[in-house]
Amino acid sequence: xxxxxxxxxxxxxxxxxxxxxxxxxxSVQRGExxxxxxxxxxxxxxxxxILEGLLVPDEGSVEVLGLRWATHEHxxxxxxxxxxxxxxxxxxxxxxxxxxxxxxxxxxxxxxxELLQLVELESKRGSWVSKLSGGQKQRLSVACAxxxxxxxxxxxxxxxxxxxxxxxxxxxxxxxxxxxxxxxxLTTHYMDEAEVLCDRVAIVDKGKVIAxxxxxxxxxxLGEPKVITHHGTLEDVFMSLTGRLLRxx
Amino acid sequence: xxxxxxxxxxxxxxxxxxxxxxxxxxALFWAFIFPILMxxxxxxxxxxxxxxxxxxGVRQGEGAEAxxxxxxxxxxxxxxxxxxxxxxxxxxxxxxxxxxxxxxPPTYRYDPGRAESRAARLVLDDALKRAGGRADPWTAVExxxxxxxxxxxxxxxxxxxxxxxxxxxxxxxxxxxVQARMRKLLKRMVASPMRKSHxxxxxxxxxLLFLLPEVAVPLLFGRYVIGMPLRGSLVALTVVSLVGAxxxxxxxxxxxxxxxxxxxxxxxxxxxxxxxxxxxGVFFSASRxxxxxxxxxxALPLTALVDALRAVVLExxxxxxxxxxxxxxAFWGIVPFVIALKVFRxx
Numbered sequence: 001x002x003x004x005x006x007x008x009x010x011x012x013x014x015x016x017x018x019x020x021x022x023x024x025x026x027s028v029q030r031g032e033x034x035x036x037x038x039x040x041x042x043x044x045x046x047x048x049x050i051l052e053g054l055l056v057p058d059e060g061s062v063e064v065l066g067l068r069w070a071t072h073e074h075x076x077x078x079x080x081x082x083x084x085x086x087x088x089x090x091x092x093x094x095x096x097x098x099x100x101x102x103x104x105x106x107x108x109x110x111x112x113x114e115l116l117q118l119v120e121l122e123s124k125r126g127s128w129v130s131k132l133s134g135g136q137k138q139r140l141s142v143a144c145a146x147x148x149x150x151x152x153x154x155x156x157x158x159x160x161x162x163x164x165x166x167x168x169x170x171x172x173x174x175x176x177x178x179x180x181x182x183x184x185x186l187t188t189h190y191m192d193e194a195e196v197l198c199d200r201v202a203i204v205d206k207g208k209v210i211a212x213x214x215x216x217x218x219x220x221x222l223g224e225p226k227v228i229t230h231h232g233t234l235e236d237v238f239m240s241l242t243g244r245l246l247r248x249x
Numbered sequence: 250x251x252x253x254x255x256x257x258x259x260x261x262x263x264x265x266x267x268x269x270x271x272x273x274x275x276a277l278f279w280a281f282i283f284p285i286l287m288x289x290x291x292x293x294x295x296x297x298x299x300x301x302x303x304x305x306g307v308r309q310g311e312g313a314e315a316x317x318x319x320x321x322x323x324x325x326x327x328x329x330x331x332x333x334x335x336x337x338x339x340x341x342x343x344x345x346x347x348x349x350x351x352x353x354p355p356t357y358r359y360d361p362g363r364a365e366s367r368a369a370r371l372v373l374d375d376a377l378k379r380a381g382g383r384a385d386p387w388t389a390v391e392x393x394x395x396x397x398x399x400x401x402x403x404x405x406x407x408x409x410x411x412x413x414x415x416x417x418x419x420x421x422x423x424x425x426x427v428q429a430r431m432r433k434l435l436k437r438m439v440a441s442p443m444r445k446s447h448x449x450x451x452x453x454x455x456x457l458l459f460l461l462p463e464v465a466v467p468l469l470f471g472r473y474v475i476g477m478p479l480r481g482s483l484v485a486l487t488v489v490s491l492v493g494a495x496x497x498x499x500x501x502x503x504x505x506x507x508x509x510x511x512x513x514x515x516x517x518x519x520x521x522x523x524x525x526x527x528x529x530g531v532f533f534s535a536s537r538x539x540x541x542x543x544x545x546x547x548a549l550p551l552t553a554l555v556d557a558l559r560a561v562v563l564e565x566x567x568x569x570x571x572x573x574x575x576x577x578x579a580f581w582g583i584v585p586f587v588i589a590l591k592v593f594r595x596x
Binding site: 052086090097100102104105106109110114115144 | 252253256257262273
């Protein structure tokens with residue numbers, strides 16, 4: 001019987017007039033890789049930050065690893081790995097110093113040297129963070145999230161802005177984490193990323209889940225591809241559901 | 250508890266902060282080079298030999314050169330020829346303390362409101378009358394007494410040390426926190442199991458380790474190069490500096506507790522510090538302010554810090570003797586700290 005990694009029930013978060021998250025419910029099993037897919041402003045980040053205990057919802061309930069934020073914050077923080085959008089790590093610390101710092105917060109987890117190896121940054125261990133490429137910075141950020149050997153990993157747009165090679169490198173790291181039994185929740189607006197990584201995907205628009213299934217089933221639900229030469233993608237799913245493009249500028 | 254090769258989080262956080270400071274050339278300049286430059290500037294501006302000749306101007310014209318030559322023979326006056334048009338400017342800028350117009354009798358032009366000019370008048374008058382063949386009825390026996398610590402520079406150095414302590418405490422802590430907030434690093438840190446108290450404590454600890462050179466460099470320079478007395482005990486000096494740095498650090502913490510941009514925090518910190526540069530008696534005695542303002546002036550943290558440092562350094566005051574100043578500093582440490590913890594935004 002699969003155990004629940006986290007679930008949330010009818011979450012609501014308002015910012016003044018704007019309803020960022022609108023009665024959103026999710027349930028994710030241990031060992032799953034679950035994707036939140038949607039355009040900018042759909043409420044993905046607000047949802048993931050509520051699950052991470054960084055935002056308090058106006059309505060609804062959250063349970064992570066069978067615990068609640070109000071009563072078990074410290075224990076949860078020890079067992080979760082969190083990577084935020086737009087965090088800039090300290091420029092003038094080296095890769096190794098940054099990892100040592102984050103590793104020191106956790107009671108359990110890998111040696112710093114192992115973490116460096118895991119994210120393929122051994123050759124950069126002595127470099128200042130400011131000297132790293134975008135992909136290397138992102139791998140370091142994920143390594144900080146993995147420092148406490150988490151049961152559950154939250155990633156908010158982990159590959160946004162990365163070149164294809166760096167993205168594949170990061171996917172490899174996430175695959176290895178899952179092979180060790182870890183659970184992942186990630187947000188993305190890259191269709192191919194969700195298709196490659198995720199067991200199930202929730203398509204979020206205007207704070208609501210408008211579709212939830214495996215990537216394959218979602219694509220199959222489109223029925224006959226409208227264009228013969230083109231295989232259906234999650235992009236098409238989003239378009240058929242909303243009549244809009246996923247990444248419209 | 251295994252930390253996978255890392256030390257206690259408080260140690261790692263403090264080390265991280267110290268590394269950031271030491272890898273920032275500007276921070277090193279302000280902490281180490283600036284106090285030395287300031288002290289050197291003070292030593293040059295206020296040389297310890299106080300028998301410097303009095304600068305006196307001689308108005309250009311008939312007999313000016315002869316008068317200048319006879320004055321130059323006297324060691325107590327440093328005469329120079331001044332064109333009539335430059336006289337006012339030379340007096341105003343303090344290039345000369347007095348201008349003498351050659352003639353019989355000569356004319357002394359000076360501002361009796363300036364202490365230096367009144368002294369220059371006496372010295373010049375004496376030199377001129379001696380040169381004119383005055384016979385003195387008697388010559389007084391002179392005893393030259395130099396009381397260490399009575400010069401302006403001796404008084405100024407502990408003031409500069411106090412100013413340095415408050416500046417580095419408030420700026421250092423406020424800027425590092427606002428920077429971490431702007432980079433979303435603060436938010437990332439609280440998403441980890443890091444204890445918030447460890448983060449704030451590490452900021453303060455790193456700042457205190459930095460205190461040592463900041464206080465020691467100007468005081469030792471003053472002692473061994475300028476000849477300032479250093480009378481207080483090391484314990485008293487350490488306690489006063491630590492209490493001062495801690496309470497100013499709390500003010501920095503409060504300034505940074507909600508600020509989201511460098512512009513906002515710069516404005517706030519300047520608003521806190523600049524009035525104290527003037528009011529707290531760093532460059533001139535705070536007792537010059539009118540009685541009605543004294544309660545406010547005396548309640549300022551920098552006034553308390555500077556007064557306590559001067560008492561310890563120059564008079565050898567013991568800790569009980571500066572208990573009042575320490576109490577004011579403790580107040581400025583505790584109240585902002587409590588407010589800061591209540592209103593602090595980690596996002």
